[in-house]
Amino acid sequence: MKSRLKNIVFGFSSLCFFVGVAPAFASEPVVLHRDNAIELGNLYADSLTGTYAQNVGDAKLAAAAYVSAWEHNKSDSELFDRAVRAYMVFGDIDNASKIVIPADKALLNDDAKLILAYNALLSGKAGDVNKLLPFDKDSTVFTPTRALFARNLKAWALAKEGKKDEALKIATVPAGIKSIDKAANYSRGLLYQYFGDNEDALAAYETAYQSGAINQIGIESYVKLLASTGQKDKALAVLNELKAANASDSYYDNVYKTIDAGKLPALKKKDKKQINKYIGSSLGVISIAQSGDFRNGSPLSELAIARKFDPTLYSLNVTSARILSALNIDDDAVKLLEAVPADSLNGDQASSLLASIVFDKDKAKGVAIAERALKANPSISNRVSAAVYYIDTKQYDKSIELYNSVIADAASSTSGFEMWQLYFGRANAYLGIEDWDNAIKDLRKANELNPGNPSLMNSLGYTLADRNINLPEAQKLLEDAVALDPRSGEVLDSLGWVLFRMGKYDEALDRLEVAFSLSPGVGEIAEHLGDAYFRTNRKTEAKLEWEKASRLYEKDSDKARVLSKVEKGLENLPKSKMAQQ
Incomplete structure (x- = not known):
């Protein structure tokens, strides 16, 4: 032993x-x-x-x-x-x-002390925070961004003790990362507001905004203070600017609706819940800024601490859920998103992200979430999201109906989506119901609105080839697309396929061999390569490629089609996968 x-x-x-x-x-x-x-x-x-x-x-x-x-x-x-x-x-x-x-x-260690410090501040023991976070240069091993967060947490402990100068002094120490330090001005503005200094608060907010720091919690604090100090027009101008730049995201539109000329509620220093909202917003600004820069590690703990002070800061739920989903911790992400009320400022964001996470595992549930969001707010972004899910679940007519309404509305307003994206989305729905004329019409429109996009050129060229329509035009489109994106296996496959349709089998084979070498896991390319081998009298190789395609395809109908080719060969010019859907 x-x-x-x-x-x-x-x-x-x-x-x-x-x-x-x-x-x-x-x-x-x-x-x-x-x-x-x-x-x-x-x-x-x-x-x-x-x-x-x-x-x-x-x-x-x-x-x-x-x-x-x-x-x-x-x-x-x-x-x-x-x-x-x-x-x-x-x-x-x-x-x-x-x-x-x-x-x-x-x-x-320092991380453990940060956890104790947040617990102390949350429970009203501000003095303990100062003992836990002395910030002696010889003792701290925080990363720069975590150090910034911890300093601001300490600043609020000092603020609660009435030590304004000390609080502002420690809060102004930078992290050394420009994007985060710019956003930290919003956090500093909240400290000024806490002390009743609206003039300096607005100056700090203005500095952040003019520097290009777009932070949901910071912007919301800024425009609400503007409105409450008689500057409603300026508040609305800021939101209009943000709505124009982020119109596919309804957050700023939702904030817009909350602005009025009334004053913000007076801060009551003994109102623990109200003070915690200030602290949560201030820490939330920094944690959201951190989430845009992962060089200093995960910001999820900072986001979680900020949420502890104000659980209604749903921007933090959405930001945390995005990161958790990227880390494949979907269950925790779903819980955070389900906690966001549909009628909150972040309701649309949460519903959209929740649907996308759930959809991968349960398509019906994902669609149901998207439909609930659409019913609660038929915004353009919610309609497009639902339309995309309808295509994925073969509810093509519903998708077309939504795209029709979006295209009509977007034509007369800033939608946040470029028009070519909407035509391209509707074209995919038309392809689903085999309405080739309308699909090709929308693909042409998308190409017209966004010329030189190899993905759009590929979609139109492949669709024309698939239908044996205007093959010379399709060849030209796809040759141009290959010139723009020569390393794309899908684009090369499309060019090979149109050459195959034109009876140029040797030229097709050259393109398809390269296409499969670039994208060896695509069943459709393997099938096309097998077809080309068969037409150039290399029937053994054709069978090998078709067998390979049968293993790569997921749908039983696709597998059955290529296995039929293995058995019977290729007697007639085959219909493509798209034509048989």
Whole structure:
């Protein structure tokens, strides 16, 4: 038993060295009883799991494994650090707090102190924040963006103690990243507002806005203060500018509707909920700015902390959900989005993102979410989203109806979508019902509105080839598209296909071989290549390509078609996949 245990220890140490991670336990030889050996074995196993999960990017599994390992040895600072950091990567502040709050003070790193500081400020113990976050240069190991966030959290603790000058001084220390420091002016504006200094607050907001920092929470704070200080026209002008630039996003349009000339409610320094809204907005501004720059790590913990102060800041839910979804932590993303009321400023954003996440796993549920959003607000963005989902679920008539209404409305207003995108979307719906004339008409319109777009040229050229219509025109379109995008397997395939349709089999084969080398996982290209091999009397190779296509295709109808070719060959000029849908 002893020798076998030594081998286990040596194996784990070697693995840690291999992946560049120091073993998170004592390296001195020890004498173990059976129970201790089992306990230590569990520690090793959990540590290994955490290291593996961290290396493959599974922060949730890493956190759970490191916490489990730390439970076996609560004096191990390395395991404690890893568990805290893993929780912070995906913004699980509640579980991070559960292990940090009762932990031995000797274990506390800067991240742990930040968690304690936010808990202290949230519970009204501002003095504890200043002790936890002294910001001595020799002690802090925060990344620049986390340091900025922590300084602003401390600034609010100082503000609650009435220390205006100290609060503003620490809040003005930059992170050194221009985009984030620009947005931080909005956060500083909220501090000025807290102290009743609306003039300096507006100056800070104006500095942020004029620098190009577009931050939802910051903009909302800015325009509401403008409106409440008798500058409603300027507030509306700012929102009109943002609506024009982001019209496919209904957020600024929703804010527009909330602006009036009335004064903002007077801040009551004893109103904890109201003060927490200021703190949440201020920290939320910084965390949203961080989300646009990942050079300093995940901002999910900062977003989660800001939400703790004001759970109604739904911009934070949407931003967090986008990041979680990108990390494939969809369940947590869905929970955050489902918590956003449909009639809130961010309702449309949340519904759109929720539908896209859910749709991948449950198309019917995704469509239902999009339809609810459409019913609540028939904005252009909601109509386009639903139209796209209808195409994906073969509800082509519904999609066409929505696109018709959007194109009619967009023609007379700024929609946020370029017109060619709308015609292109409707063309795909027409293709679904095999209305070739209208599909080609819309594809021509899209190409006219956005000339030189190889994707649009490819779509029109392929559709013409597929229908044996105007093949010389299709060839010219696709040759031009290839010149613009020579590394696209799909575009080369389309050119090969039109040459095949024209009976130029050798030329077609040349293009299709290159197309498949560029996109070897596309069943349609493999099928076309097989067709070209067959027409150039290379029938063995044709069968191999058709068999390959049958493995690459997902639909049974596609598989059956190409397997029929394997059995019967290619007697007549084949109809394409598109023509058979």
